[in-house]
Amino acid sequence: MATHLITGAGSGIGGAVAEVLHGRGDDLVLLARNDERAAALTERFPGSRTVVVDLADPDAVDRIAGLPDRLDSLLHVAGVVELAPVAELRAEHLREQLDVNLVAPALLTRTCLPALRAGRGIVVFVNSAAGLSAGASWAAYAASKFGLRALADSLRSEEMENGVRVTTLFPSRTATPMQEKVHEQEGRTYDSSRWISPETVAATMLHVLDLPRDATIPEVTVRPLVPWTPR
Template sequence: MGTHLVTGAGSGIGAAVAGRLAARGQQLWLLARDAARAEQLQADFPGSRTLVADLAVPGALAGALARQELPDALDSLLHVAGVLEPGAVGEFTVGSWEETLAVNLVAPAELTRLVLPALRSARGHVVFLNSGAGLHAPPGLGAYACSKFALKALAESLRAEEYPHGVRVTTVYPGETATPMQVRLHARLGLAYDPDTCITPGSVASAVLTALDLPRDAMMSDLMVRPGC
């Protein structure tokens, strides 16, 4: 039985990934920002275990996790949680920049650091859910794109550093996906939203599992997923 730590399992891609792993009989550890969310995740994924820590406060992660039981070995750490607030660079506030970078970049880096011993023990796999905006920065999403460009750099450095320890690192770049985040983004930008033109969360989850299932003689470093036709 594999053991997997998933962030963002409450909805969208994270919920789809957690659901696929649970259906395989895998052991899930799900990160929740508070006790209420942890209770909901355990109801959604019976048999799962939860860790309570707020990704919006990366500096508190070490203390929060030190007070909780952690797995001794992790087959994967799946960074799916993220925030997206649209806004032009000329209008974005310092607070919005800090929140975006905290959740999308600093927290994944810190969480990875904290569980690296468990990943090394299992020769595990770190997966970063990035975005098409992590490769091409669109107007109005500067802060989000900056956080995702930086997340790409984090993954590349981590991949090189952890190769001697047998830890694999994959970045997945989904295009527009039918998630609550996509609904909110279209509403904020005043754009029509058609889920039929988007990737389903299940299809992105399939891509993630493909990377996890790859035999040990190979590694998918970067995986782009685009809407089909």
């Protein structure tokens, strides 16, 4: 039975992949921002373990404890976004996006490396199309995601000899609560049918997780069939 540590399992892509892994009987360790969210995750995924930590607090992430000694995967799915042009960036929004989207994954991965080495596991970083190309008003979010790609590339080179595989997943616009928020910030009408379903991205992640150990998928991009056009 495999053991997976997942961030962002409360909704969207993280919730979709957790549903499948839980349904097939794997062990889940789920990170939650607070006790209320932890209780909701325990109710949704009976038998799973929850660990309370605020990913926006680097010191709390650095002190995290109670994690398994062996992991088959570490799935970084949680993320935050606040769109703004550089001229209007607020320091707290810049800091939060960097802390949640980049600093927390780096610190959590460092802590989990002994367990991942023991399990010859895989680290999956759910990035974004914004981690490949940055547009207007996406500077802070894209900077965090460009950094996340660099983190994954370095980790992949460092841990190859230890049997730890590293994959970066670049989904384009996906029908999640975050995407609904992005549309509101952009002043657009949100239509979830235009975008990739969380279940489709989760299926891509599962393909990566279930790949035989004689191969690895360093990067994979998932795009909707409907083209997105800027205003």
